[in-house]
Amino acid sequence: MKKQFLSLTLITALTLGTAGTTTALAAPHSSPVISKPSTDKQVIKRIDADNIYKNIEYLSQTPRVAGTDSEYKAVQFIKKQFQSYGYKADIEEFSFLSYTDPNLVELSVAGFDGEIQANHLTYSVNGDLSGDVVYAGLGTKEELEETDVAGKIALIQRGNLTFAEKVLNAAEKGAAGVILFNNADGELNGTLGEDNDRFIPSVTITKKDGEALLEKLNDGVKLTASLKIEGAHSGEKTSYNVVATKKATKNNKAKKSDLIYITGHHDSVAGAPGANDDASGTSVTLELARVLKNLPTDTEIRFVTFGAEENGLLGSQHYVDNLPDDDIKRTIANFNLDMVGSRDAGDLVILTNDGEMNLVTELAQASSTRLNGEPTPYGQGCRSDHVSFAEAGIPAALFIHSPSEPWYHTPDDTIDKISKEKLQDVAEIVGTAVYDQAKIEAKKPDFNHKKGKKVKVPHLFGEKEFK
Ligand SMILES: [Zn+2]
Structure with a gap:
């Protein structure tokens, strides 16, 4: 002003x-x-x-x-x-x-040509693993019941559940890791919300990359992912x-x-x-x-x-x-x-x-x-x-x-x-x-003065997303 x-x-x-x-x-x-x-x-x-x-x-x-x-x-x-x-x-x-962010997050997928940029989910644990990629839909309990994810890396789409719920559902069925892909354009700045011993290494990728991987899987291509997260700690x-x-x-x-x-x-x-x-x-x-x-x-x-x-x-x-x-x-x-x-x-x-x-x-x-x-x-x-x-x-x-x-x-x-x-x-x-x-003996404020204008303030802070 x-x-x-x-x-x-x-x-x-x-x-x-x-x-x-x-x-x-x-x-x-x-x-x-x-x-x-x-x-x-x-x-x-x-x-x-x-x-x-x-x-x-x-x-x-x-x-x-x-x-x-x-x-x-x-x-x-x-x-x-x-x-x-x-x-x-x-x-x-x-x-x-x-939670201290990892200093290294790497994802490579054999069977897929393009390069994939992966981001960690806050509170993800460290890991160095590889496994077949399997699609597990939105990562609901029901979907994971029907998918064999044991020892594998679950490819899960964003939506409906929190990221933490998806990761825990996959972990419960024995998945080794999770790749979460966005359901909207742009990068995903996601968090699992809090520390949990049952989390498995988890990363996020864009909607475009996730859909490309899914298309390969639907075509019957075998995808093997290597996932490395280092330096994170709670x-x-x-x-x-x-x-x-x-x-x-x-x-x-x-x-x-x-x-x-x-x-x-x-x-x-x-x-x-x-x-x-x-x-x-x-x-x-x-x-x-x-x-x-x-x-x-x-x-x-x-x-x-x-x-x-x-x-x-x-x-x-x-x-x-x-x-x-x-x-x-x-x-x-x-x-x-x-x-x-x-x-x-x-x-x-x-x-x-x-x-x-x-x-x-x-x-x-x-x-x-x-x-x-x-x-x-x-x-x-x-x-x-x-x-x-x-x-x-x-x-x-x-x-x-x-x-x-x-x-x-x-x-x-x-x-x-x-x-x-x-x-x-x-x-x-x-x-x-x-x-x-x-100040001494201030009277109750007078609320009859001209009320100032109400403004719409744009989203100011880069808050992390839970869901
Ligand atoms: Zn501040």
Whole structure:
């Protein structure tokens, strides 16, 4: 979003004018809440994009894959930063099962002329085997009952069952391996979902190659395949979340304070330095912790960076699963920041799990309207840590630029593609939205402001397929 440099006084005037409540200042008790510009100002004047940029620069020197030494180093750095702002920061560790991709996947088929490109299925076991190829349809139990696959390699088409069910059905009948072919054009980025001792070596090929093999078999040609998968392994690893808490500075009510989360994930995928994904969200989280540290609030604010997001939101799931009921009940919002600084991505959007507005989108649309003159659009998206909060019934949303940059999950996700202007914009919108709610005696937000537009966001993430 292009930032409009309207003066704060002018914005106030415009807001009042639009709402048609010019008497609001004279009779605040009966009018919609209009944020005092001075409280936004207190947040904005403290935000320093250079600071955010420097933290991204440090974190993105190497990939930070969950469970590796470089993740641990990043976690120590994040803890130290929180401490330098005056927080007592905690590192919470958790273990998870992780799969390391094979470094070699080879498939050759004697009796077939063409070359076949095979991909492993995530969680496939290693193997070095050869055997006759037999067609086993969709790999249902019934089809495998009628096919002699013992010691052979089952050629199975994608569809109906999960890949894991197909592989287990073939394994149960004694197959040595599985070749799964796609039922649509393009490569198949498939996963068996989880580790299982009963899996046999399994690869995927394209629809075109699968149909060509099937045609040969139907013509009565004997096909013998050699299949080699090396270097894959599954094992338990340790990842970490880092948590810093700003307690309510003042709470007039006898009850416990409300709680707001600002979050990001510090891990990256293998091979990607993850400057934008998600050293950017981590560093904006750090910056907002610094900025809000000494501002008076009657709401507790927790700043968390999660590990193992890229392995399936594991850090945030672990964190939310272990929250006491009381904490969940008093949590009113999760602002989750993931990929918020790329100069090559599109505009800022706010995504919720169900595509509906909630307290987070309301607060952020109100703050973006105050700051930029128009509300940041919202839409539906469920590929980041806000999902773990939303599933626990907490209003949660993801802040991200859409469409995403071409460097997403590549070695080119580096610091030189980070825009300080975008970092500043996101930090201001989120920081003022949070403070607007957390400041002493903030009133319930006024949901009568003009609702920002709903956008359709294209599929952002290369999620693996199970079926
Ligand atoms: Zn991410």
